[in-house]
Amino acid sequence: MTKVVKEESSSDEDIPLARHSSSSTKPQTIKKKLDTPVKANKRNLSTVKKQRTTEASDDDDIPLARRRSATAKEQPIKEESSDDDDVPLAKRKPVVTQTKSLKRATPVKAESAPTNKKPKKEVKVEEDVYRWWEQEMENGAGDNGLDDNGIKWTQLSHNGVLFPPEYVPHGIQMKYDGKSVKLTPEAEEVASFFAALLESDHGANPTFQKNFFEDFQKVLAKSPKNPKMTSFEKCDFRPMWQKFELDKERKKQMTKEEKLKIKEERIAVEQSFIYANVDGRKEKIGNFRIEPPGLFRGRGDHPKTGRLKLRVYPEQITLNLSKDSKIPPALPGHKWGKIVHDQQATWLATWKENINDTSKYVFLSANSSWKGQSDMKKFDKARELKGHVDRIRKNYTNDLKDKLTETRQRATAMYLIDRLALRAGNEKGDEEADTVGCCSLRYEHITLESPNTVHFDFLGKDSIRYENSVQVETQVFKNLRLFQKQVGPGNAIFDRLTTTGLNKHLNNYMPGLSAKVFRTYNASFTCQQQLDKLTSKTDTIHDRILSFNRANREVAVLCNHQRAASKSHGQQMMKIADKLRATKYQRMKLRKQLFALDKSIKKRRPNLAVDESDLEDDWIKEYDIQTIEKEREKAKVKFDKQNDRLKSEGKAPLPKSELQDKLKKVDELKAQLDKERKTGKVEVAATMNVEKLLAKIEKLDERINATKIQATDKEENKEISLGTSKMNYIDPRIIVAWCRTYEVPMEKVYSKTLVEKFRWAETIPDDWKF
DNA sequence: AGCTAAACTTAGCAGTCATATA
DNA sequence: TATATGACTGCTAAGTTTAGCT
CATH class of the missing domain: 2.170.11.10 (DNA Topoisomerase I, domain 2)
Structure with a gap:
């Protein structure tokens, strides 16, 4: 085990995560993902995944202590604001408030009937929505x-x-x-x-x-x-x-x-x-x-x-x-x-x-009151766990050394469920696919590497492969080694443990606590924490959304939510890189014109003097050649098209010389490009001035930035599915509060159906925290 | 205590829809 | 204008949890 220093490590350790190594860090650069899952294909294919390397070691030594401080830190903050969210639904007085929100998206265009353009959006009358979350709770007890x-x-x-x-x-x-x-x-x-x-x-x-x-x-x-x-x-x-x-x-x-x-x-x-x-x-x-x-x-x-x-x-x-x-x-x-x-x-x-x-x-559907209420209950329960988790962690850490095997197995399993967000893992029959979760892990699903690394490799729900290497507490490592030895190949590692038994135990800590609550808790906790860490008010809206996706991705990685990378992913990345270079090339030309007009600007605005990165001469040459080719093609096509039209109108075609002239112009352009490359200078158009150039450069800068972000996002996302965690694990109130704080419209992060599903979360105060 | 089944949540896949691009 | 792609949704399989039974 190597101890590696990671910048800002301390702020990182709070993460309960299994795999927070994957994304984060630098915005706006295509990160070389050496430490990122590399997968040939979704399932069952061999994959190389190196996770949780480095910074883990640190945090493994004292994981609980660190986490405890994290929770302790945050807890007091919200206790107040959450006040009314904590009141059980049961205590709320049912009131039917039928709010009719007439949504007129776009005025209907005049009924010019068979225009091929379909009406942009039909006027949609939103149905009466039962806003169950808007009830007052004047009823004290469960009366x-x-x-x-x-x-x-x-x-x-x-x-x-x-x-x-x-x-x-x-x-x-x-x-x-x-x-x-x-x-x-x-x-x-x-x-x-x-x-x-x-x-x-x-x-x-x-x-x-x-x-x-x-x-x-x-x-x-x-x-x-x-x-x-x-x-x-x-x-x-x-x-x-x-x-x-x-x-x-x-x-x-x-x-x-x-x-x-x-x-x-x-x-x-x-x-x-x-x-x-x-x-x-x-x-x-x-x-x-x-x-x-x-x-x-x-x-x-x-x-x-x-x-x-x-x-x-x-x-x-x-x-x-x-x-x-x-x-x-x-x-x-x-x-x-x-x-x-x-x-x-x-x-x-x-x-x-x-x-x-x-x-x-x-x-009923996901945006119904029944589903909404139980969703809210679920997240409130996960939030409630925050107040118990320190004690639970302390206890299971103690129990790791208990003399009763059953207790030690339970403690070890709890550690894994808590640390890695594993599923409970019910037993399965012969008539089902052979998949496992925590309690049903078998001998062959883990490999131990001294002093304290555990390699997991098993098929989880939906036969999605879970592959992860984690450094665990010494006692956990020892326990696993012992259990493995005791049960032997082919057998369940936790042979004295059932999900029912585990859940019964958990229920003693907190009513309604079961294994899955940890997954929800850890997912939401992680999201909140990552959003806080990654977003800044000085960011552009693009950056904010990128940060959001990063936080979301962190959760998806934790929960092992996967998707198949599209076959054309590599090609698409190359295309984006090319687009980026083309923009940079344009920018370079503008800069040169600028310098030609105003020599002193280099001194006054030194950042404009910096050359564009990865713009190589060979690439430029190739790009120019292609540009010329395209221009020639365009000229020909246009000429033919015009002639076709003239012909159909019974008129005489354009003379060949017309095309020749156009092609000549292209030749001139070619000569100009060639010259530009040779001399390194760009001719300034007569209508140009410094202001205009500066404005154009700024536009291009924005475009370059946007393209870079797009590339980063795409690369980091290629085989991770964000939807499942967004839909089931991340408390929507975290997202609502974040959207307000950073002035991001909800529609940027939630699809229409999710906005509807989580309507209940919109009532929170602006400073709400999970 | 262990088993089964009911009831509900979570999950990826596969179509469909919308939009960008050629 | 047609096609390719990605986003979104619908579908239903596959989990978890708990209650009730033996």
Whole structure:
């Protein structure tokens, strides 16, 4: 272990993070990411990741102490302001405030009908929003019958669920053993499911193929009209696949009107399913569409991937409604399985899927009051942990040395969950993909390197690979070594620990505390701390947003939220670099003109005397050549175009000499560029003066800066997914407060749906801190 | 105490939409 | 004007937690 000094280390150590090495530091430069994850591809591919190198050592020696001081520091600050945020929802008096915010984005343009330009934004009447967070809490204690007993509603009505249309056979035949075969509609549908995935990863996955084919054979056997198929290899789904490709193509070719019509029809069908009525309020439903039949697309190495997911009928569905509401119609000729009136539940409909026999639910959407309230509760709970975390850390640090193995395992796991933001890690069955979290880590998932480095390498949720090397406390290292030895290869490291047991223990510290709260807490804490550290009021708006993305990224790295880098990433980076050089080149020319006009300015404005970086002669030459080529091309194209037009108007074409003249001009330009390169001087246009040049240079500086930022951001982001942490882990109040402090519009950091989802967070005072 | 299942949150992928670019 | 890309959304799989049962 190397001890490496890091500038500003002390301010850094508060970070509870596993991997804060990746980004940060220099703004506006493309950082060489030597210490950044390098991944060939998303999952299961070998990756080289070196993390948490250096500065860790320092902080590992006394991590808790440091963190404690961090929390202690911040705590008092907010206690006051948060006052009302801490009041449990249960204590709030429900008041329906229907605020109608009429959003007129753009005035509708005069109805000049078939202009191809579509209206910029339709006038959107925002629905009545139940602003549950605007209630006053004059009720002292939990005297509000409705809340604390788990009752979620008194009145609930909705129109049920929307079923996918029945299958319409297309008649395109697949081949078996080289011959076209006729299938019953049911079999054709299943064959089509596979055909559609022919060129995807699923289609090439042997497990997927095997599971599909087994289920397909069963469907075939249901009717004697179907041929018998015994070998998947003899199946040729290509004709169907081709048909679907053609369909896609046709769909693309549809005119705007046709597309619009389809969209309108869809909306008309959805209409009655969009909202539920909850205690007199209109609330949006999230997923009222019943999942269509298809092939189960399990992630990673799922043993059941490819199995046939059956069509769902009303008979399998249970609806949750209040007794007084009318029961919506089921499909014609069908009946609902069951109607219940479960006031403790927030689901509107439920059914069992046939693959894993698990329940599916229809819930309200993310911006509904139920989801919003539970989201707020979640973040308040995470915030509450701040007040307990010191004690918890102290205790588990002590427990690391407990003589009871069970206790030591629990303490060690808590350390990992706290330090690395690992998931709890429930046990999984044979019928599921082999993935793990903290409690289910097995022998082979960690490698120990003396004196205290732990290398993690395992597949977590969604079979996303977690690869990380961390320096841990000596006692943690010792424990892990011992546990590993005790359990042996293939076995769970924490063999005496279950998630239930862990959570029970956690609950003793604080009601409602469970393993996942640590993830939320650490994510939000990190975000707050990084934002404070990275943003400055002197930054431009671009810089501020970059800082925001950095903070966001830090959290995403901590939580291991990944995405596949786009295939063209490298190319795109090169393109940006080129654009940057072109701008710099322009700037250089302006500077030269400036000096020609005013020699003294070099002295007065020494920063203007500095040459542009990485502008090499070879590059300039090449760039000039390309410029000339483009100009020639442009001249020709323009000439041809003009002639075409003249011809169609029955007029005489332009004389060839016209083109010659133009090309001559380009030649002159070439000569000028050549000369400029040779002499290093740039001719000054007659209309130019010092002021104009300075203004132009300033413009270019801005552009250069913006491009640099763009490049940095892109590079740092290429395989990290920011969305998941933004949506689920970062307390939106942190972001709201930051946006206000730094005068950044919320829309710059939240998409429209997220703005709506987190509306409740907008009521905080400006100085709110997590 | 351990197991199962219900209920709800979290997650990446895959389409769709919007916008920049050629 | 068409195409390519990236952003955003919808979808649904895959987690966590807790309650209830044996």
